[in-house]
Each structure stands twice: as structure tokens, then as C-alpha cells.
Amino acid sequence: MRPRDYSLRGPDARRAVETGLAAAEWYHSEIPRKTMKDLMQRRDGPAIRDTLVWLGAMALLAGTASWLWVAGHAWWSLPFWLGYGVLYGSGGDSRWHECGHGTAFRTGWMNEAVYQLASFMMMRNPVSWRWSHARHHTDTIIVGRDPEIAVMRPPALARLVLNLVGIPDVLAALRRMILNAAGRLHPEEATFIPPSEAPKVVRIARLWLAIYAATVAAALLLSSWLPLLLIGGPRLYGAWHHVLTGLLQHGGLADDVTDHRLNSRTVLMNPVSRFIYWNMNYHVEHHMFPMVPYHALPRLHALIRHDLPAPAPSIWAGYREMLPILRRQLRGEDVALRRALPPTARPYRDEFHAAPVAAE
Amino acid sequence: MPWTDACATDAIEEEDVIRWDHGGRTYALYRSPDDQFFCTDGLCTHEQVHLADGLVMDHIIECPKHNGQFDYRTGAPLRAPVCTALRTYPVRVEGTRVLVDLG
Numbered sequence: 001m002r003p004r005d006y007s008l009r010g011p012d013a014r015r016a017v018e019t020g021l022a023a024a025e026w027y028h029s030e031i032p033r034k035t036m037k038d039l040m041q042r043r044d045g046p047a048i049r050d051t052l053v054w055l056g057a058m059a060l061l062a063g064t065a066s067w068l069w070v071a072g073h074a075w076w077s078l079p080f081w082l083g084y085g086v087l088y089g090s091g092g093d094s095r096w097h098e099c100g101h102g103t104a105f106r107t108g109w110m111n112e113a114v115y116q117l118a119s120f121m122m123m124r125n126p127v128s129w130r131w132s133h134a135r136h137h138t139d140t141i142i143v144g145r146d147p148e149i150a151v152m153r154p155p156a157l158a159r160l161v162l163n164l165v166g167i168p169d170v171l172a173a174l175r176r177m178i179l180n181a182a183g184r185l186h187p188e189e190a191t192f193i194p195p196s197e198a199p200k201v202v203r204i205a206r207l208w209l210a211i212y213a214a215t216v217a218a219a220l221l222l223s224s225w226l227p228l229l230l231i232g233g234p235r236l237y238g239a240w241h242h243v244l245t246g247l248l249q250h251g252g253l254a255d256d257v258t259d260h261r262l263n264s265r266t267v268l269m270n271p272v273s274r275f276i277y278w279n280m281n282y283h284v285e286h287h288m289f290p291m292v293p294y295h296a297l298p299r300l301h302a303l304i305r306h307d308l309p310a311p312a313p314s315i316w317a318g319y320r321e322m323l324p325i326l327r328r329q330l331r332g333e334d335v336a337l338r339r340a341l342p343p344t345a346r347p348y349r350d351e352f353h354a355a356p357v358a359a360e
Numbered sequence: 361m362p363w364t365d366a367c368a369t370d371a372i373e374e375e376d377v378i379r380w381d382h383g384g385r386t387y388a389l390y391r392s393p394d395d396q397f398f399c400t401d402g403l404c405t406h407e408q409v410h411l412a413d414g415l416v417m418d419h420i421i422e423c424p425k426h427n428g429q430f431d432y433r434t435g436a437p438l439r440a441p442v443c444t445a446l447r448t449y450p451v452r453v454e455g456t457r458v459l460v461d462l463g
Contacts, residue, residue: 023407037376040415040424102427102439127440134426134441138407194443291415291424 001334004143004255006152008191012144016256021142027259027349028288029307039292039300042106046295047098050275051114054095058087062230069226081229085238086276089166092121092235093242094278094294100126100133103293104278120208123173123235125180127200131193137290141255141263147192151251153334155326160247166239177212180205241276245269248318249283252325254336259348260287262338266301266311267318284308307346309339363452363459366399370456377421377432379412382462387449388412389458390432392419397451398432399460405437405444 005012016022031039065080098104099115119126132147139145151160159168179186180201185193193201211231218227225233245267254262264284274281282297285304292300305311312318325337338358341347364382372378372391379402380387386402388411402410404423413424421432428442435446450461 036413037415042415042417102422102429130440134406137426196443197440289424291422291427 001153001329001332004153006143006149008144008147008188010144013191014144016139016142016145021139021256021258022145023138024258026140026288027261027346029304029346031289031303035303036289039289039296039303040103041296042103042293043295044106044110046293047104047110047114050278051095051110053275054087054091058084058091061087066226066230069229081234081237085234086241087238088121088234089236089238090241090243090245091276092118093246094276094280096122096124096129097133097280098278098294100130101290103291120211121235123170123177123208123232125176125201125204125208127197127204128176128180128185128189128193131197132189135192137287140260140287141250141253141257143255147188149250149255150247151326153255154329154332155251157326157330160243163243164240166236166243169239170235174212177205177209181209241273244315245273245277245281248312248315248322249280252322252329252337254338260284261308261341261345262348265318265322266308267315268311268313269315273315306342306344309341309345363454363461366451366458366460368456369397369453369458372397372458375416375418377412377414377416379410380460386410387460388421388432389451389460390416390421392416392433397453397458399449399451400430400432400435401447404428404442405446406442411446 007013061080061084065077065084068077068080095114096118099111099118102108102111104114105111116126119129136146136148141149162168176186183202185198185201215227215231219225248265248267250263250265253265257263261284264287266284267281269277269281279294279297280286282301285292285297285300289300312321321337325335328335336358366380366382366389367378372389374391374395375393377388377390380389388400388402390398390400392398400411402412404411404425406423406426406428409423409425411421411423414422415424419431419433420429420438422429423442426441427439428437429439430437430442430446432446433448435448437443437445449463452459
């Protein structure tokens, strides 16, 4: 396997710029302008409804769980904590994502309010991660350029599994929060955050550190886990769903290509997962047209499916196609899944990038 | 500098944008909801993405890649990741034609 350097300041970062992989022009399916305009239209209605359900369900579950906990029924409170945790530690991920794109609501302050809340819940500095995610969309799975590659080669299996309960991500987030609160950016952050934005990064990190310190202090003063079960803790015990769905976005697919059909995966899912994930299961479509709001992605999928590889029909099917590839990558093979296109699709343009080595 | 004929007024829908290439450069031409016409450089100042593929909402143009936003009347950047203003050009309408002063 070709060794890969995923740091943003290493030899692969330089190679990506030299070979034109950085900030390249990407393939996209053809959609008439009128249709695309219609798909991109913003609406407040769907996101207000979903946000009321999301926050309302969290309040109800956390309230019930806390009441049972305080009344001494810790075991009875467990299912309520698990429900609250998933909405916090996984639902927060998709809300962070959609509102970061600024497409969930039509009204700007609503996007921003939910973005700030979800960023706090996910422990992602809202300034740094806005820039990091912009880079992820410019240079999706380009080694040395994309700061958000979850499944590297070879896959860091222990890290992926531990992230189901958020441990590596939360430890990294806390380390970064402390660094930022001390007034510094990490050298890698400095590659995608303009200096003018740095004071905002620091201000948020200090505020959050104070909130988490107050939560820990409250837990110590009350000699109770309750404050941590409500704030911060769900980022651990509720993370599993966003990791489970998130790994499917690009896992086992090609790197260093300029066609999202080769490096992203659309997975058909049950309605509960789609609510938690806010339709990010339509991931090829999202990357090809990132300004289409989450609620219009099923319509976009129907319009361009003739030009895309068939979606994985379920989460389970997605893992069945991904895991064997990861196993081979763990053994040192330089392989990626190259899914067949339907006869109606425009072919992959291998002339624009080295053809990924396909798994048989 | 003479005014340059860019397009017919009905080539741009209300609250929309089109691409206009001229003299080896690329521009974006806008028609606002109040039926006024504007012209800016075509590429986003954040990365080289054409704004003509973006969405016009009132007097804002969104970059189709990262949702950086500009006021297309002034070129002012309104939302990260754009920090640098977009260059704008004077526009006037003569009959059914949109004319641009490229300076």
C-alpha cells in the first residue's frame, strides 16, 4: 500500500497541490438551472418542525431520566438517557452539519442559533469547524488536504470502534479546546482558518471551557453524575449513531479522485435514522450539490439516480460492502470499492485522476 | 471606457443570475427582485467557484460550493468562508439590453 500522510502540512499535501488535485473541478450530474434553483430554495417550515421535535424530545427524555435518577431509579432511567444521548450526541452532529452549510432554515439567525447549540453539543468549535468543513467540500477525501477523513488507510480500527462511544474525538476536542482557550491555534488549523478568524476561535473555546468546568464543578458539589449525564456526557454515550452512519459516507471508497460517485456513498435508511441523520444518507447528492437543503435531498436523489451508482439498500448492506474492503486495507492492500454505474450514467473520468484500484 | 453589451434583459429571470464571459474573463450578471440589474466578477473570492451556479435570495448571492455570501449590489462579503469583497461593475439598461462598464 502506498504510504499516505494525512497531515495537512506534509508531502501528500504538497503533492495534491502540485498535481492539481487541490481545489480541482469536480464532476457533477447535469440538472437544468430552473430545477436546481427550485431544489436550492430555502424553507423554514421543515427545519422548524424537525427542531421542535428534536429539542422537545430531548427535553422530555432528559426530564424523565433526571426525575427517575433523582428518585433513585437509576436502572429505569437508562432507556431515557439512551434516547436523550442519541438525540444529543448524534442528532447534534447532523444539525451541526446542516446548519453549518446554512441550508437547513431560510432564516439566517435560526441556522446560526441551531449551529451554535449543536457545535457545543458536539464539542466542535463553530468557527474552526466551519472552515474545516469548507475544506472537506473543496477537497473531499484528498489525502493531505481534507481535514475530515474519518477512515484512513490503513484504517485505525481501534480508534473507529472507540469513537462509537466518542472517546478519541472527545479527548481530541478537549485538548484542542484547551489549546484554543490558551490563545493558540493548532498549526494544522492555521492552514485553513484565516488569521482574522482566530480571535473568534479563542473566544468560543474560553466560553465552552468555562461551561464544562462549571458542569464538572456542579457534579462534584452535588456528588452526582447528573450534570455530566445532561451536559457533555451524551457526546460519549450517544455518539454511536452518528459514527455508525458517518463511517458509511466515504469508508472503503476511493481517495484522491475528483468524482463524488467514486468517493461517497448514498445509503437508504429507516425513517428514524434519517431523522437523526437529517437525510445525510444521500451523501453523493449532498457532496455534488452542497447547497441543496436536507429536506430536498430525496427529490435530488430521484432526479440524478440514473447517473449514480446504486445506493446501498440499508445500513447493514452498506457495512457488508465496506467491511471486506477495510479488512483488505488492514492487510496492506491498496484497494477501494469501485461501484458499477448504471448504463444511463456518464462514465467515470479516469483521465482526470489515477483510476482507484478497485476491489474485486 | 465604453459600455459593453452583455445580454438581453429577458436573458435573466427575476431574482436570478447568469454567467457572462467577455474578453477572456468571466462575470456574473444579476437581476434583483425589484427588477434592477447588477454585475460582479464571476468567481467567488474564497475559491474559484462560479457564482452563476449559486442561489440569489433578495440581494444576496450564495456561492454554490460553501455558501459564502455576497451582497451583489456592493460586492460586500456577508458570510464565511468569504472574507474578501467581490468586484462590482456599473450596469445600465438601454431598451431591452443590459450594458456593463468594465472600467
